[in-house]
Amino acid sequence: MQSQDRHRVVAIDGPAASGKSSVARELARRLGFVYVNSGAMYRAVTWHVLQHGVDPADNPRVIQLIESAPITCDLQNNESRILIDDVDPADRLRDDRVNDGVALVSRIPRVREILVEKLRSYVRDRDLVMEGRDIGSVVFPDTPYKFYIDASPEVRRRRRALQGGRDSIASRDRADSSRSASPLVIAKDADFIDTSNLTIAEVIAEIISRLKLKNLRGLA
Numbered sequence: 142m143q144s145q146d147r148h149r150v151v152a153i154d155g156p157a158a159s160g161k162s163s164v165a166r167e168l169a170r171r172l173g174f175v176y177v178n179s180g181a182m183y184r185a186v187t188w189h190v191l192q193h194g195v196d197p198a199d200n201p202r203v204i205q206l207i208e209s210a211p212i213t214c215d216l217q218n219n220e221s222r223i224l225i226d227d228v229d230p231a232d233r234l235r236d237d238r239v240n241d242g243v244a245l246v247s248r249i250p251r252v253r254e255i256l257v258e259k260l261r262s263y264v265r266d267r268d269l270v271m272e273g274r275d276i277g278s279v280v281f282p283d284t285p286y287k288f289y290i291d292a293s294p295e296v297r298r299r300r301r302a303l304q305g306g307r308d309s310i311a312s313r314d315r316a317d318s319s320r321s322a323s324p325l326v327i328a329k330d331a332d333f334i335d336t337s338n339l340t341i342a343e344v345i346a347e348i349i350s351r352l353k354l355k356n357l358r359g360l361a
């Protein structure tokens with residue numbers, strides 16, 4: 142029996158700038174669930190690698206560093222938080238060098254193994270909305286509540302620019318979808334939602350109505 146048999150997980154996967162962070166955070170608030178941003182964990186360990194002067198393409202050194210890093214995953218205001226060496230790197234996670242390095246670090250199977258275990262530990266005693274790339278396909282494949290949200294490349298580029306993001310959506314899409322370890326895929330039992338012409342509120346309303354159809358307990 143997997144632990145999510147006792148606690149519920151709503152998985153929200155999708156590519157960069159699909160709107161999944163805004164949707165997942167607000168959905169969690171509405172449901173009273175904890176919000177977990179798995180991308181922030183991949184970004185935090187990438188930041189740690191760079192802080193130590195390690196090349197993100199140097200797999201053995203990256204693995205050695207992450208295996209020995211004191212990584213603490215806890216909660217702050219009902220949202221996931223990651224501390225490495227007791228430092229919270231939240232303000233640095235969107236730096237250009239992290240944007241550039243995260244695809245290299247996140248394609249390493251051993252790194253994914255370590256982080257997937259930490260992500261799963263969040264469900265031991267709470268209900269979650271977790272967003273990422275492989276939440277419905279790998280981290281919690283048994284959850285019945287999984288969504289894949291997407292938007293056209295043009296809309297995603299516009300959204301990223303409005304957020305002040307400087308990373309290349311196209312190259313990260315390519316890297317996330319083509320890596321061999323847990324690539325970005327649409328889980329076969331995920332509900333697909335195209336958010337190109339929807340507001341955040343409309344996407345959330347759509348997800349909540351589908352969760353009702355799936356009989357998620359506790360929804361009004």
Ligand code: DC
Pocket residue numbers: 157158179180181183184243244247248272273274275276313317
């Ligand atoms: O969601 P984001 O853009 O902050 O994610 C940053 C990177 O982390 C993304 O390019 C791929 C990686 N990632 C991943 O491999 N698996 C996840 N579950 C979440 C993110």
